[in-house]
Amino acid sequence: MTTAAAPSRIKVGIVGGTGYTGVELLRLLSQHPQVELTAITSRKEDGMPVSDMYPNLRGHVNLAFQTPEKAALEQCDVVFFATPHGVAMSQAEALLKHKVRIIDLAADFRLQDLQVFEQWYKMPHACPPVLRQSAYGLVELNREKIANAQVIGNPGCYPTTVLLGLAPLLEGGKKLIDTSNIIADCKSGVSGAGRKAEVGSLFSEASDNLKAYAVRGHRHHPEISEQLQILAGQPVGLIFVPHLVPMIRGMFSTLYARILPEALDTDFQALFEERYADEPFVDVMPAGSLPETRSVRASNVLRIAVHRPEGGNQLVVLVAQDNLVKGASGQAVQNMNLMFGLPESTGLTQVAVLP
Amino acid sequence: MTTAAAPSRIKVGIVGGTGYTGVELLRLLSQHPQVELTAITSRKEDGMPVSDMYPNLRGHVNLAFQTPEKAALEQCDVVFFATPHGVAMSQAEALLKHKVRIIDLAADFRLQDLQVFEQWYKMPHACPPVLRQSAYGLVELNREKIANAQVIGNPGCYPTTVLLGLAPLLEGGKKLIDTSNIIADCKSGVSGAGRKAEVGSLFSEASDNLKAYAVRGHRHHPEISEQLQILAGQPVGLIFVPHLVPMIRGMFSTLYARILPEALDTDFQALFEERYADEPFVDVMPAGSLPETRSVRASNVLRIAVHRPEGGNQLVVLVAQDNLVKGASGQAVQNMNLMFGLPESTGLTQVAVLP
Amino acid sequence: MTTAAAPSRIKVGIVGGTGYTGVELLRLLSQHPQVELTAITSRKEDGMPVSDMYPNLRGHVNLAFQTPEKAALEQCDVVFFATPHGVAMSQAEALLKHKVRIIDLAADFRLQDLQVFEQWYKMPHACPPVLRQSAYGLVELNREKIANAQVIGNPGCYPTTVLLGLAPLLEGGKKLIDTSNIIADCKSGVSGAGRKAEVGSLFSEASDNLKAYAVRGHRHHPEISEQLQILAGQPVGLIFVPHLVPMIRGMFSTLYARILPEALDTDFQALFEERYADEPFVDVMPAGSLPETRSVRASNVLRIAVHRPEGGNQLVVLVAQDNLVKGASGQAVQNMNLMFGLPESTGLTQVAVLP
Amino acid sequence: MTTAAAPSRIKVGIVGGTGYTGVELLRLLSQHPQVELTAITSRKEDGMPVSDMYPNLRGHVNLAFQTPEKAALEQCDVVFFATPHGVAMSQAEALLKHKVRIIDLAADFRLQDLQVFEQWYKMPHACPPVLRQSAYGLVELNREKIANAQVIGNPGCYPTTVLLGLAPLLEGGKKLIDTSNIIADCKSGVSGAGRKAEVGSLFSEASDNLKAYAVRGHRHHPEISEQLQILAGQPVGLIFVPHLVPMIRGMFSTLYARILPEALDTDFQALFEERYADEPFVDVMPAGSLPETRSVRASNVLRIAVHRPEGGNQLVVLVAQDNLVKGASGQAVQNMNLMFGLPESTGLTQVAVLP
Known part of the structure; x- marks a missing residue:
């Protein structure tokens, strides 16, 4: 069924394209050979050409922002929501009636546990039945379900790095780490905070500075925990401390796990290499490597290096990604490719920009 | 009279200390040996310790923000206004009745021409008589008037660089340049835009980027023009193009002037060196020097280098300052010192922070 | 003749690919649909996989660096030199014997005036006859000659912005400006200084800082002057002051010219729009626009905005490009496309990366 | 004895002042009220005024670099070594004969275990007897010994944060954490790598990027371990992963320790506050605080915040310092003050520069 869709172009709508995940979707989708961008909505910017707000798109995207009313989203094949939390779930049922598939880049379809969702996002869920049928859009862990889903909860940026960095150690109830x-x-670049006008994200606040934040609790923590539990088949104890780093793009997670005594002989390098051998967007680097965020800047690749300092009982997994690509919009396009039966890397083969 | 004030400390109030010029005033005044900080106002942050907003001040400033009503500003010797345009002029007369001197870091007392003020700042002036008695606070050009003034219009950051960079060429009706x-x-660092939450000042917008702005007209243009005319004794034609540069602090002005045929034999290096020989905060660097903004970071010094490419008829004057110090709060303290008969560099001798 | 080359892939060699223009060539050429990368040389890094030095190329470029002896460059269709000045000219004649075309990203074939070359680059030219037959590779100004040339001197980054920003005003002996x-x-980002280990290019020196440099004379000055004279049919007086700005990529040139009295009625906006109407990589923005360097980051587009402050007699032309793409490697690929009869934008349609 | 030195100024020499710890020493010492800077050596820059290399010192430091032969260091009261590892130990005995005290900012007197020193620094120690009598210059942990020492090994930047962040948990054999x-x-800013011309420290390499480095082993690891063992009275197992962050100054350490079951009732906030209550340069922030590196930029203060996510059994200690001040030159001056009987904060009361 899905493969039949490939010959004609996928009609794509974007709701709320004025933020960074929105412009990144536009950058990727405007170069995607199987996509026809048909509508992009912004109530506030109705009528403004997209390229007036984002001059990098001049000559590439000729659409103007429209109100949702004008945008005829129900005629799209798929709609991406690059909106605040709560928007996608309010429009999901109406779109699904028209057989429009949905990829939400916010949190509405990430957490299966309704109570946890409502605790962290301070709003009731608008459509629990849709949520139950949605798929968590981390392709490398959930490929089959995504391919058959109508609604995708695109993962948070931090969860993407932590989950892919830990999956080979936990999947299938493995007994390798404590x-x-x-x-x-x-550690995250500042674009992770979005394009909202907030003092903490000002250049003069965030530049030449580093801090931890949300140590008392970050919304990505329950998302990671839920998925880790699914992976491991049991609850996993995680301490998660995010830090804000003066770079635009880039996310780097340093993961520490104690190896169980009975697993000390494991070849962790081989474990990771084998796990991700067929993944086009997960690069397990050679033993001893030190990934850099710039090596994935503007690309959908996530790089992993596995270390075991002094050959001891502590494992250190280093994970680098571009938070706006593999951590958001690139992953969303990867989900779309999978949903529509396209080769997974269609439109996502850009080489990272370095320097 | 003023010298008598030195033994006891100057009681200083700050109105609106939540922005960058405010915290910079606090950094400088908290280390000033002749100052007693007595009040700082913010209607919005009433009751918040200043050091909660600005943790660099922990252990140095014990004041909390207060509403203007509680702050008893009329008991101060001098009040600095680190507020938006329009605030100082609305409170000036009330304070002057109590013999409180006023240093406004906004534009209320910069432009003598009322019509020009109202055209650029879109508000009527609240106290033209006070304006007429105020002094333009560029110490190196206006020392005597400042020493005797009750009200100071502290110069804009751009005007400080342009005026000090051109003064030796224009003062006294000199016929040296066209x-x-x-x-x-x-070129300005981003802190010049203040601590307002605006999209254009976000890290992810301003970092790794450069643009010109306000090419059609910038509020500092009429300020510069008015002072240039005073200096030169005639109108001066100026093209002024500001640029936004990804650095926190720092301003760099590159000034281009054509040397008049009859002035081609002038020793411009000597002209500048002599003009500023006795100025503690203007450093005319040796011939051939290339000033860097970091060489004045967090200090009140402004550095100038005079170039004449290939010995031709074009003069290139390079001017570097810290926009928050000599371009704002440091200059304001320099004005205060002068007004109270203190040595001009009291509390302003910090070495620039490099790297 | 050249069109015949298109069906089979162009065999490309790169000499000296360890610098920033080298890795940028690799980024672009590895995605170019008509190119087969066959060799990349570095005497120092012989045997090292290119992707070990540049991890962004992992999975995209499988070549290893080779010594020039092993690289069999004479079997290439075209060789790019991303080397220091002096290398290309020493190897040009040998390659030309094998009908290998040459695109030099250094200065060996930029300046036609031998005396000027030797004065600024402190070396005799190794092959004046080759130089005389070479073409200056600024496509928009020199398309026909490039299409038929065997050797291209790829322009400097500064000259590209200045020449394209002034060409519509000067071409064909127009009498529009003084x-x-x-x-x-x-203003240039730091990558313009290359990947050489020099103190002045260190993060701790160049970050949060701005300075002018080479005010006494920069090698790009005679290059600009020679081309301006060709454009204008007469010598042009130019003051050129480069500045170093804390960003990785990006170049912004602010050009000032006095409009001649007889040309005050000119519609400069229309002049620029018409001149570049058919150029795929020159974007004349709408009147009043303010280009930003990030709007061209990692793309081959150069954006121009034309301003006339207060409608006066001074023209201000703003030009933004990515110094490593349109200012270097992208322009080199554009030249290659033209030389081999390919559509000029083949492999160069990437959307700029913003934020 | 030491108090007698205060009235007359301390004669200070600096060996090797061309790096970042050197210029930072000059910034601090030139403003120190009890110091007379008498000599600064650099064999390579003999004769160059210090302020030519570091223009921020123009008007503050009038010395020129000298060869060690001319510098008459033996007439100083104290000599700081801001040199590569190995220099201080080669000159220590000669200076000690003249009763000159020594503060080494490199590693020659940090590690008491000679074998460990030689393993990590790849050189034999030149003067083990001097080493045995030297003091590890972390004032807050070693005040008495420092006050009486002739030779100080000034701590590494990472060790300063880790040791002060863990000391309250380990001192005196406390049983609080695993x-x-x-x-x-x-996480460290790039200035930690010094002013050496190395590719990895270039702006275009380090900006907009983050990476871990030296995961296999960093020289500061054995230094931390040796001191932790002294503190705890037993060996301590530490995993230490340093990261390079795109900021000039600033170091941020996130420390994770598991609370022992028997210590779960401990009030860790109170423990830290009491431990450092009298320390002028250690600021234990209120519960829940999130320190930022910019809050200590250019100041000698180190800030600590103690967190216990969800009240669980994991302690997270956040530590921020300026790596060039408390992590290097400021700490060295603090040591000098202590050695010469001055109040510890003499010359070190600068307010941090924010923004």
Whole structure:
């Protein structure tokens, strides 16, 4: 069924394209050979050509922002929501009636546990039945379900790095690491905070500075925990400390796990290499490598290096991605490709920009 | 009279200390040996310790923000206004009745021409008589008037660089350069835009980027023009193009002027060196020097280098300052010192922070 | 003749690919649909996989660096030199014997005036006859000659912005501006200094800082002057002041020219729009626009905005490009496309990366 | 004895002042009220005024670099070595004969274990007897010994943060945390790599990028371990992963320790506050605080915040400092003050520069 869709172009709508995940979707989709961008909505910017707000798109995207009313989203094959939390779930049922598939880049379809969702996002869920049928859009862990889903909850940026960095250690109930006490020390570029006008994201606040934030609790923590539990088949104890780093794009997670005594002979390098051998967007680097965020800047690749300092009982997994690509919009396009039966890397083969 | 004030400390109030010029005033005044900080106002942050907003001040400033009503500003010797345009002029007369001197870091007392003020700042002036008695606070050009003034209009950051960079060429009706066609290509760090939450000042917008702005007209243009005319004794034609540069602090102005045929034998290096020989905060660097903004970071020094490419008829004057110090709060303290008969560099001798 | 080459892939060699123009060539050429990368040389890094030095190329470029001896460059269709000045000219004649075309990203084939070359680059030219037959590779100004050339001198980054920003005003002996006194105030990101280990290019030196440099004379000045004279049919007086700005990529040139009295009625916006109407890589923005360097980051587009402050007699032309793409490697690929009869934008349609 | 030195100024020499710790020493010492800077050596820059290399010192430091032969260091009261590892130990005995005290900012007197020193620094120690009498210059942990020492090994920047962040938990054999498995995830600005011309420290390499480095082993690891063992009275198991962050100054260490079951009732906030209550340069922030590196930029203060996510059994200690001040030159001056009987904060009371 899905493969039949490939010959004609996928009609794509974007709701709320004024933020960074929106412009990144536009950058990727405007170069995607199987996509026809048909509508992009912004109530506030109705009528403004997209390329007036984002001059990098001049000559590439000729659409103007429209109100949702004018945008005829129900005629799209798929709609991406690059909106605040709560928007996608309010429009999902109406679109699904028209057989429009949905990829939400916010949190509406990430957490299966309704109570946890409502605790962290301070709003009731608008459509629990849709949520139950949605798929968590981390392709490398959930490929089959995504291919058959109508609604995708595109993962958070931090969860993408932590989950892909830990999956080979936990999947299928493996007994390799102490799951009571995993540490994720994560560092994010400032674009992760979005394009909102907030003092903390000002150049003069964030430049030449580093801080930890949300140490008391970050919304990505329950998302990671839910998925880790699914992976491991049991609850996993995780300490998660995010940090804000003066770079535009880029996310780097340093994961610490204690190897169980019975697993000390494991070849962790081989474990990771084998796990991701067929993945087009996960690069397990050679032993001893030190990934850099710039090596994935503007690309959908996530790089992993596995270290074991002094050959001891502590595993250190280093994970680098571009938070706006593999951590958001690139992953969303990867989900779309999968949903529509296209080769997964269609439109996502850009070489990272370095320097 | 003023010298008598030195033994006891100057009681200082700050109105609106939540922005960057405010915290910079606090940094400088908290280390000033002759100052007693007595009040700082913010209607919005009433009750918040200043050091909660600005943790660099922990252990140095014990004040909390207060509403203007509680702050008893009329008991101060001097009040600095680190507020938006329009605030100082609305409170000036009330304070002057109590013999409180006023230093406004906004534009209320910069432009003598009321019509020009109202055209650029879109508000009527609240107290023209006070304006007429105020002094333009560029110490190096206006020392005597400042020493005797009750109200100071502290210069804009761009005007400080352009005026000090051109003064030796224009003062006293000198006939050295073509005054019909001077170009000021100016580059500013992002802190010049203040601590307002605006999209254009976000890290992800301003970092790794450069643009010109306000090419159609910038509020500092009429300020510069008015002062240039005073200096030169005639109108001066100036093209002024400001640029936004990804650095926190720092301003760099590149000034281009055509040397008049009759002035081609002038020793411009000597002209500048002599003009500023006794100035503690203007450093005319040796011939051939290339000033860097970091060489004045966090200090009140402004550095100038005079170039004449290939010995031709074009003069290129390079001017570097810290926009928050000599371009704003440091200059304001320099004005205060002068007004209270203190040595001009009291509390302003910090070495620039490099790297 | 050239069109015949298109069906089979162009065999491309790169000499000296370890610098920033080298890795940028690799980024672009590895995605070019008509190119087969066959060799890349580095005497120092012989045997090292290219992707070990540049991890962004992992999975995209499988070549290893080779010594020139092993690289069999004479079997290539075209060789790019991303080397220091002096290398290309020493190897040009040998390659030309094998009908290998040459695109030099250094200065060996930029300046036609041998005396000027030797004065600025402190070396005799190794092959004046080759130089005389070479073409200056600024496609928009020199398309026909490039299409038929065997050897291209790829322009410097500064000259590209200044020449394209001034060409519509000067071409064909137009009498629009005072050509005795044009000012180019240019700002460059740090990657323009290359990947050499030099103190001045260190992060801790160049970050949060701005300075002018080479005010006494920069090698790009005679290159610009020679081309301006060709354009204008007469010598042009230019003051050129380059500045170093804390961004990785990006170049912004602010050009100032006095409009001649007889040309005050000119519609300069229309002049520029018409001149570049058919150019795929020159974007004349709408009147009043303010280009940003990030709007061209990692793309081959150069954007121009034309301003006339207060409608006066001074023209201000703003030009933004990515110094490594349109200012270097992208332009080199554009030249290659033209030389081999390919559509000029083949492999160069990437959307700029913003934010 | 030492108090007698205060009235007359301390004669200070600096060996090797061309790096970042050197210029930072000059910034601090030139403003120190009890110091007379008498000599600064650099064999390579003999005769160059210090302020030619570091223009921020123009008007503050009038010395020129000298060869060690001319510098008459033996007439100083104290000599700072801001040199590569190995220099101080080669000159220590000669200076000590003249009663000159020594503060080495490199590693020659940091590690008491000679074998460890030689393993990590690849050189034999030149003067083990001097080493044995030297003091490890972390004032807050070693005040008495420092006050009486002739030779100080000034701590590394990473060790300063890790040791001060863990000391309250380990001192005196306290049984509060699992000492077998402490994690230090540390982030440093680029100035920590010094002013050496190395590709990895270039702006275009380090900007807009983040990476871990030296995961296999960093020289500061054995230094931390040796001191932790002294503090705890037993070996401590530490995983130490340093990261390079695109900021000039600033170091941030995130420390993770598991609380022992018997210590779960401990008030860790109170523990830290009491431990450092009298320390002028250690600021234990209120519960829940999130320190930022910019809050200590250019100041000698180190800030600590103690967190216990969800009240669980994991302690997270956040530590921020300026790597060039408390992490290097400021700490060295603090040591000098202590050695000469001055109040410890003499010359070190600068307010941090924010923004």
